[in-house]
Amino acid sequence: MKRIVDVYKDRGRELVWTYVIHLGNLEFHPAQIDFEQEALRLSQLDKRGTPNELSAKARLTVR
Numbered sequence: 189m190k191r192i193v194d195v196y197k198d199r200g201r202e203l204v205w206t207y208v209i210h211l212g213n214l215e216f217h218p219a220q221i222d223f224e225q226e227a228l229r230l231s232q233l234d235k236r237g238t239p240n241e242l243s244a245k246a247r248l249t250v251r
Contacts, residue, residue: 189218192247193227197237204236209246220246 189212195204207227211218224244231242 191220191223191249193223193244194247195227195231195236195242195244198241198243204242205231205234207231 190208190210193207193209195207196202197204207230209223209226209230211222211226223246227244227246228239228242231237231244232239236242
């Protein structure tokens with residue numbers, strides 16, 4: 189399963205980065221929060237900000 193997740197700075201809701209996150213397999217069906225947590229984890233690895241100043245929001249997909 190794949191989702192687009194936007195990462196924001198908490199103050200002012202400034203868009204920092206957008207990730208395309210791919211999670212899951214046949215046994216695991218990720219929830220929206222799983223995608224958002226993965227985007228925040230990647231943001232820390234990419235040095236986009238500290239954990240207490242970032243938030244993430246997965247985009248809803250329309251089929």
